[in-house]
Amino acid sequence: MYLPEAFQKKMKAILGEEYDDFLAGFEKPRHYGLRVNTAKITVEEFKELVPFHLTQIPWVENGFYYEEEDAPTRHPYYYAGLYYIQEPSAMTTASRLPVGPGERVLDLCAAPGGKATELGAKLFGEGLLVANDISASRVKALLKNIEVMGIPNSFLLNEVPAKIAEQFPAYFDKILVDAPCSGEGMFRKNPEAARVWSEEKPPECAKMQREIVKQAISMLKPGGMMIYSTCTFSPEENEQIIAWVLREFPEMQLIPMKGYEGFSEGRPDLADGNPELKKCVRIWPHHMDGEGHFVALMQKSRTPEMDDVSPEKSSAYTSEADEEPSDHDDIKKKKKKAKKGRKDQKERNEAAGCTRQERTVLESFFADVRAEVDWKRIEVRKGFAYYLPEGVEGKKNLVFVRNGLYLGEIRKDRFEPSQAFAMVLQKKEFASSIDFSAEDERVIRYLKGETVDVSDLECGKEKGWQLVCVDGYPLGWGKLVNGTLKNKYLSGWRMKVNG
Numbered sequence: 001m002y003l004p005e006a007f008q009k010k011m012k013a014i015l016g017e018e019y020d021d022f023l024a025g026f027e028k029p030r031h032y033g034l035r036v037n038t039a040k041i042t043v044e045e046f047k048e049l050v051p052f053h054l055t056q057i058p059w060v061e062n063g064f065y066y067e068e069e070d071a072p073t074r075h076p077y078y079y080a081g082l083y084y085i086q087e088p089s090a091m092t093t094a095s096r097l098p099v100g101p102g103e104r105v106l107d108l109c110a111a112p113g114g115k116a117t118e119l120g121a122k123l124f125g126e127g128l129l130v131a132n133d134i135s136a137s138r139v140k141a142l143l144k145n146i147e148v149m150g151i152p153n154s155f156l157l158n159e160v161p162a163k164i165a166e167q168f169p170a171y172f173d174k175i176l177v178d179a180p181c182s183g184e185g186m187f188r189k190n191p192e193a194a195r196v197w198s199e200e201k202p203p204e205c206a207k208m209q210r211e212i213v214k215q216a217i218s219m220l221k222p223g224g225m226m227i228y229s230t231c232t233f234s235p236e237e238n239e240q241i242i243a244w245v246l247r248e249f250p251e252m253q254l255i256p257m258k259g260y261e262g263f264s265e266g267r268p269d270l271a272d273g274n275p276e277l278k279k280c281v282r283i284w285p286h287h288m289d290g291e292g293h294f295v296a297l298m299q300k301s302r303t304p305e306m307d308d309v310s311p312e313k314s315s316a317y318t319s320e321a322d323e324e325p326s327d328h329d330d331i332k333k334k335k336k337k338a339k340k341g342r343k344d345q346k347e348r349n350e351a352a353g354c355t356r357q358e359r360t361v362l363e364s365f366f367a368d369v370r371a372e373v374d375w376k377r378i379e380v381r382k383g384f385a386y387y388l389p390e391g392v393e394g395k396k397n398l399v400f401v402r403n404g405l406y407l408g409e410i411r412k413d414r415f416e417p418s419q420a421f422a423m424v425l426q427k428k429e430f431a432s433s434i435d436f437s438a439e440d441e442r443v444i445r446y447l448k449g450e451t452v453d454v455s456d457l458e459c460g461k462e463k464g465w466q467l468v469c470v471d472g473y474p475l476g477w478g479k480l481v482n483g484t485l486k487n488k489y490l491s492g493w494r495m496k497v498n499g
């Protein structure tokens with residue numbers, strides 16, 4: 001494969017004796033990965049359910065290699081948001097940022113959402129996920145992925161980091177910066193990246209990365225954690241950025257992250273020699289089954305007042321051991337905790353954000369919804385109903401693409417629930433559902449937008465709105481009339497007819 005000469009020279013200098021192994025790696029096949037969406041299904045349940053040949057990615061608990069011929073993007077479970085297709089090394093970043101329900105989390109360079117969707121899943125619907133990207137077109141993909149994965153409590157922005165920083169000073173418990181970079185680690189996966197690479201790219205990107213990181217630090221709470229990653233090898237964008245942070249922001253310290261035998265230490269010799277830089281992680285494709293990556297986990301010093309607070313009282317103090325769901329039981333505990341939080345916060349006051357008439361229409365639909373609803377968080381704008389996240393009240397002058405969950409549209413005296421609303425529900429949370437088995441050919445026809453005969457299937461109500469599921473996992477809406485399911489699957493999300 002083509003590799004620019006200047007790149008080869010640089011890598012030879014960095015890798016020395018290992019260079020030939022590194023080069024040989026470019027001829028090996030790439031690896032395909034999927035990440036289980038633990039907000040919807042546990043890893044154990046997933047392994048029992050799916051028909052694919054999966055192999056555990058050894059350093060990511062909910063990550064698996066899959067075989068290309070299994071084509072998981074064609075399966076209905078993909079449409080149900082049970083997993084996200086992600087390059088295995090790219091899973092590392094979000095997996096090493098300890099996030100738990102109730103926290104305020106920011107992903108500053110989030111599109112298309114590979115990492116933001118994992119952070120959102122770890123919140124289990126409690127707390128706030130602010131996900132931003134500077135690119136308007138890429139933010140659209142981010143929105144879709146957040147919706148498919150069923151993350152209700154998000155605020156999606158299309159802004160420059162400095163504008164966000166004005167509104168959120170020292171606000172977030174956790175921040176992820178997956179910086180725009182020269183992409184050297186993705187040359188094998190994306191040969192085009194090698195063709196557009198030039199020697200000027202790394203220093204140019206480094207300039208941009210310093211600006212983004214500076215803004216991120218200003219938005220981090222004392223005691224909060226920031227994780228920085230790139231998919232490139234160049235020291236200017238990796239160790240040298242972190243060395244700069246350590247010099248310029250004495251309140252920031254590098255902290256070790258959960259290890260793996262294939263990880264390599266950061267290289268102080270490629271920056272200013274600070275031995276702390278060994279706490280960074282380099283992922284070399286010739287050492288592991290994944291593409292090139294760099295990850296650094298940092299923490300902002302606590303203020304003296306915070307030292308009076310016991311660890312249980314402050315989410316920012318929580319250690320990784322406490323936070324990482326290590327198995328099935330931990331995930332269940334977290335879900336329980338999130339549910340309790342919802343109950344504690346719930347006050348059934350009047351919805352501030354809608355008229356009495358709108359409320360009546362919504363209430364008639366919500367009579368069939370068995371999830372907790374905090375009416376204070378419902379807002380209707382020009383007939384469109386939203387469920388607002390907590391924590392972004394009064395944030396002004398920001399370009400956003402979505403504030404919270406889009407619930408649906410009020411059309412006179414009817415409510416049309418949205419696709420995104422279906423994706424945050426569990427089957428048991430709606431009064432009536434049509435549940436297809438994944439083998440039933442009607443599920444594909446439903447996903448292609450067809451009307452289907454379901455007279456042989458059981459459902460809670462003989463007519464009206466149905467939550468359409470595959471093996472118990474919601475896919476979207478349908479409306480039942482005389483045994484026929486009218487298709488309400490969002491047209492833009494449909495499976496391609498010839499696909």
Ligand SMILES: C[S@@+](CC[C@H](N)C(=O)[O-])C[C@H]1O[C@@H](n2cnc3c(N)ncnc32)[C@H](O)[C@@H]1O
Nearest residue numbers: 109110111112113114115133134135178179180
């Ligand atoms: C490596 S990609 C992010 C990938 C994403 N985290 C994921 O896992 O799917 C970097 C992103 O940064 C965005 N970006 C570039 N400059 C930015 C800036 N100044 N502020 C915020 N985002 C920026 C790009 O549009 C791009 O989507």
